[in-house]
Structure formats: structure tokens, C-alpha cells
Amino acid sequence: MSNALEIKGIAKSYASLRVLEEVTFTVPAGQAIGIVGPNGAGKSTLLSVISGTEKASAGTVLINGRDVTSVGSEDRTRMGIGRTFQIPRPFTNLTVFENALSGATFGAGLKRKAAEDKALEALEIAEMMQYANTPAGQLPLLARKRLELARALATNPSILLLDEIAGGLTEAECDSLVQTISQLRDSGITIVWIEHVVQALTAVVSRLVCLASGTLIADGDPKTVMQSPEVLEVYLGGGIK
Amino acid sequence: MNIVNALIQGVLLGGLFAISALGLSLAFGVLKVVNLAHGQIMTLGAYFSVMTLTSLGMDVWLSILIVVPAMFAIGYVVQRTMLQRALRMGELAPLMITFGFSVIIPNVLISVFTNNKLQIPIGDLAVASIQVSDSISIGVMPLLTLAIAVILIVLLQLFLARTRPGRNMRAAADDPQTLSLMGVNYRNVYAMAMGLAFALAALAGVFFGIRQGGVTPFDGQLTVLFAFEAVIIGGLGSPWGTLAGGIVLGLAQTVAGLFGPELPLLVGNLVFLLVLVLRPTGIVKSKVAS
Numbered sequence: 001m002s003n004a005l006e007i008k009g010i011a012k013s014y015a016s017l018r019v020l021e022e023v024t025f026t027v028p029a030g031q032a033i034g035i036v037g038p039n040g041a042g043k044s045t046l047l048s049v050i051s052g053t054e055k056a057s058a059g060t061v062l063i064n065g066r067d068v069t070s071v072g073s074e075d076r077t078r079m080g081i082g083r084t085f086q087i088p089r090p091f092t093n094l095t096v097f098e099n100a101l102s103g104a105t106f107g108a109g110l111k112r113k114a115a116e117d118k119a120l121e122a123l124e125i126a127e128m129m130q131y132a133n134t135p136a137g138q139l140p141l142l143a144r145k146r147l148e149l150a151r152a153l154a155t156n157p158s159i160l161l162l163d164e165i166a167g168g169l170t171e172a173e174c175d176s177l178v179q180t181i182s183q184l185r186d187s188g189i190t191i192v193w194i195e196h197v198v199q200a201l202t203a204v205v206s207r208l209v210c211l212a213s214g215t216l217i218a219d220g221d222p223k224t225v226m227q228s229p230e231v232l233e234v235y236l237g238g239g240i241k
Numbered sequence: 242m243n244i245v246n247a248l249i250q251g252v253l254l255g256g257l258f259a260i261s262a263l264g265l266s267l268a269f270g271v272l273k274v275v276n277l278a279h280g281q282i283m284t285l286g287a288y289f290s291v292m293t294l295t296s297l298g299m300d301v302w303l304s305i306l307i308v309v310p311a312m313f314a315i316g317y318v319v320q321r322t323m324l325q326r327a328l329r330m331g332e333l334a335p336l337m338i339t340f341g342f343s344v345i346i347p348n349v350l351i352s353v354f355t356n357n358k359l360q361i362p363i364g365d366l367a368v369a370s371i372q373v374s375d376s377i378s379i380g381v382m383p384l385l386t387l388a389i390a391v392i393l394i395v396l397l398q399l400f401l402a403r404t405r406p407g408r409n410m411r412a413a414a415d416d417p418q419t420l421s422l423m424g425v426n427y428r429n430v431y432a433m434a435m436g437l438a439f440a441l442a443a444l445a446g447v448f449f450g451i452r453q454g455g456v457t458p459f460d461g462q463l464t465v466l467f468a469f470e471a472v473i474i475g476g477l478g479s480p481w482g483t484l485a486g487g488i489v490l491g492l493a494q495t496v497a498g499l500f501g502p503e504l505p506l507l508v509g510n511l512v513f514l515l516v517l518v519l520r521p522t523g524i525v526k527s528k529v530a531s
Contacts, residue, residue: 053418077424089419091412102412107424
């Protein structure tokens with residue numbers, strides 16, 4: 001199976017603050033992986049480096065075998081990267097449908113009718129149809145999170161980067177979201193999902209990567225990773241042996 | 242001039258202020274750039290119009306067809322080459338660049354055209370009027386200016402609401418980085434918005450030049466003040482707000498003019514200050530920028 005995503009020696013610093021150090025892993029096409037780690041581990045920064053909204057200080061990012069390290073985020077989107085944000089960032093001046101339409105028109109590169117159909121399909125998958133004509137600025141939290149998903153799906157991604165999309169949801173809402181993301185995984189989309197709700201994460205992914213202080217400390221099947229001494233150390237502290 | 246006539250003339254003057262304010266409002270609404278050189282860009286547009294009148298022998302309306310696209314292109318290039326870089330350095334850098342333009346433009350105009358007033362002739366239209374009663378007369382040109390202001394605002398609203406570039410401008414006003422994740426180069430969107438702002442400023446400059454019987458290099462110092470006041474009274478980033486702000490300012494100036502020739506500017510400025518104190522967000526809510 002070819003690799004959808006290859007992260008090689010990625011480092012990211014803001015002045016003297018090192019956020020990521022020598023992070024290396026690959027994601028085969030169609031695989032769903034989870035990224036865990038304590039707050040401040042560099043997880044969201046890693047997604048930003050992959051999606052191109054942040055430039056890596058060192059290392060390379062390959063999408064479907066192509067080096068995109070110096071490629072801008074808009075071009076990476078057109079190459080198949082879709083991304084959601086931990087804190088939803090809807091275009092509040094646009095309706096929900098217009099939000100999705102932006103992704104379908106420019107990200108997926110579709111013409112008028114095809115773009116509208118794609119936007120509606122994305123809203124349908126994300127269960128956002130009832131909000132289609134609502135200004136995005138008026139949405140409640142769950143709907144904003146789902147809009148993040150719909151907008152990313154409208155760009156027709158082959159690789160979907162999800163940033164704590166289940167955070168703050170009720171158990172029922174979380175279950176529903178897990179079902180949706182599982183369907184996306186089954187449709188062949190490669191998924192990289194940052195999540196603190198580990199139960200939701202492990203219901204979808206077959207592999208976990210753990211970051212701590214910007215360094216990759218574990219990579220493997222979810223059970224092994226969550227029981228590894230290094231991961232227990234960063235989550236539970238040195239007192240638990 | 243009685244009070245009714247003053248009110249009518251105030252509304253008509255508001256149309257001119259609205260056209261002047263439209264580009265300024267758009268640039269702020271989409272890019273969050275306060276263009277201190279807006280008045281000088283208006284003046285530049287008026288000079289370009291004079292140049293086409295004298296060198297190509299065309300009338301003012303035809304010259305607009307050349308000046309407006311040319312100023313769009315200049316605005317686009319200025320945004321891509323200078324302001325875009327400045328935006329990355331924080332809010333102060335673009336402010337300083339536009340301040341620099343506001344100094345450079347009139348000085349270049351003086352060195353090329355001298356300080357003499359250059360006419361923008363419009364023939365009989367300059368004096369044509371509709372006599373409503375003995376004391377009320379409506380100038381055709383001010384009426385045309387108000388009508389064009391309304392048409393421009395409607396077109397701008399339709400552009401922002403119904404077209405892809407307009408939708409991108411509204412999205413870029415919210416979050417340019419997220420717009421790039423939709424596959425859109427937001428720098429191009431910004432440049433289009435600035436191009437449009439320059440084009441609207443140029444058009445306003447021509448209308449101001451017509452109203453004032455010509456244009457001089459330092460006209461921008463006064464017109465930028467009116468544009469800023471109209472935008473802030475109406476509400477930053479709101480196209481209809483510019484009309485509301487323009488009309489409020491126009492009414493304040495013409496009604497004040499009834500009590501003394503030195504009062505219009507002063508009262509206009511006082512109304513502006515009053516709105517800043519009582520309703521700093523303006524009287525109309527922005528549709529472009531929240």
C-alpha cells in the first residue's frame with residue numbers, strides 16, 4: 001500500500017520555543033490514525049505543518065509521494081488535504097451552505113452545479129442540512145464542529161486532518177460523530193485525528209501516535225501505545241509505575 | 242436657501258460622500274486596512290481623468306471607462322507588492338505605507354501638473370437643474386451623483402452576496418488562513434478588494450472634481466476627511482452604511498450652512514465626533530466585516 005502522508009524529521013520553532021522536534025512517521029493510504037498527547041505536545045502545530053498553514057523549520061512533508069514542504073496551503077488543499085480546527089473557525093459572514101460551497105468550488109475545483117451538489121453532499125454527510133441557510137455565526141458549538149467537517153469534506157479530500165472534533169460533545173453526539181468518521185474511513189479517506197476523547201478515537205483508528213513535548217514517543221496499535229510506559233509517564237506522571 | 246432646500250441638498254451631497262467612502266469601507270471591511278491615502282487616490286483618479294480628457298480628447302464619461310480599470314490594476318499591484326508584505330508585519334506597517342502614499346501622491350502631482358486647478362468639463366450638465374419651486378432647485382449632476390451612489394452600493398452588495406469573488410471577500414474578511422484551506426489564494430482576494438477600492442476611489446475623485454469645478458493636488462486632504470467621516474458615521478465595512486453616513490454628513494453640512502458659511506465643516510466634524518462618542522460602531526451594522 002502506498003503512503004498517503006510521509007512526515008520526515010519535522011521540526012517547528014517559534015523563536016527559541018521548540019514545538020516539534022524530529023517528528024517522523026508515515027500514513028498508508030486509507031489508514032485512520034490517531035494522534036494523542038498532553039496539551040502543548042505540538043499536535044495541532046503538526047496538523048498546521050501538514051496542511052501548510054504553518055511552515056516547518058526543518059524536515060519534509062510528502063503527500064502521495066510528492067514533496068509539498070514549500071507548497072502553500074491552498075495548493076495542498078487542491079492536492080487533497082482537508083483540515084478541521086480544534087476551535088471552529090467558520091466564515092461567520094457566510095451561510096452554512098456558502099461555507100461548504102467555498103470548499104467545493106475552489107478546493108475540489110468544481111463548476112457551479114457540481115460544486116453545489118458537492119457542498120450539499122458534504123452537508124448531508126455531516127448532518128448539517130437543516131442549517132444550510134443559517135448564517136454560520138449563529139450556529140451552536142456542535143453544529144460549528146460539524147460545519148468544520150462539512151467544509152473539509154466539500155474540498156473532496158483524500159487525507160482528512162481532524163483536530164479534536166469530538167471535544168465538548170455529549171456522549172450521544174460523540175457516538176454519532178464516530179459513526180460518521182468511521183463511514184469516511186470506510187470510503188477510503190486517509191484520516192489523521194487528534195483527540196483527547198480516546199474512546200471515540202480508538203473506535204475509528206487502527207493506529208495511535210503519541211507526541212510529548214514535540215517529540216514522537218510511541219507509534220503502534222492503540223492498546224500497545226496506551227499501555228506503553230512512555231505514554232503512561234506523560235499522561236499520569238512519574239509517580240505511577 | 243430655506244430648510245427644505247437645505248435638507249434636499251444635504252441628501253444629494255450625501256451621495257457624493259457615499260461614493261467617496263465606498264472604497265475606504267471596502268478596504269477596511271475585507272483587509273482591515275485603514276487607507277490613509279484614500280483621498281489622494283481619489284485625486285489621482287481625477288488627474289488621470291483630466292489626462293485622458295486632454296490627451297485623448299474624450300469626454301469625462303468615456304474617460305471613466307479608462308480610469309476606473311486602470312486604478313483597479315494599480316490597486317491590485319500595490320496590494321500584491323507592498324501592502325500584502327506589510328500586513329504580515331502587523332497593523333502599523335500598512336498604515337505607514339498608506340500614509341507615505343498620502344504624502345507622495347500630491348507632491349508628485351504638483352511637480353507634474355503644478356498647483357493650478359485643472360478643469361473636468363461636463364458641458365451643460367454642470368448648470369442643469371430641476372426647478373421644483375421658487376426656493377427649491379435640484380441640480381441634475383448632484384441628483385445623478387446620488388443615483389450612481391445608490392447603483393454602486395446595490396451592485397457592490399450583489400457582487401458580495403452573489404458572486405464567487407464576492408463570497409471569497411466576505412470569507413477573507415473573516416479568516417484568510419481558513420480560506421486558504423478551501424483552496425483559495427487569499428492574497429489574490431485581498432488584491433482584488435484593494436483594486437476595487439482604488440477603482441471606487443478614482444470614480445469618487447472624478448465626481449468630486451466635477452462638483453468642485455476642477456482638481457488640485459492637495460484636494461485629497463479634505464476629501465479623505467469626508468470619506469472617513471461618512472464611513473465611521475455609517476459603520477465601517479457596511480456599503481449601505483456609507484450612504485447613511487454620507488447623507489448624515491451632507492445634511493449636517495448643508496443645514497449648518499444656513500447659519501453661516503464657516504459652519505459646514507465644523508458642524509460636520511462635530512456630528513462625526515458625536516457619533517464616535519454615542520455609537521462608535523456606526524449607525525448601520527457591517528455586512529462585510531463583523
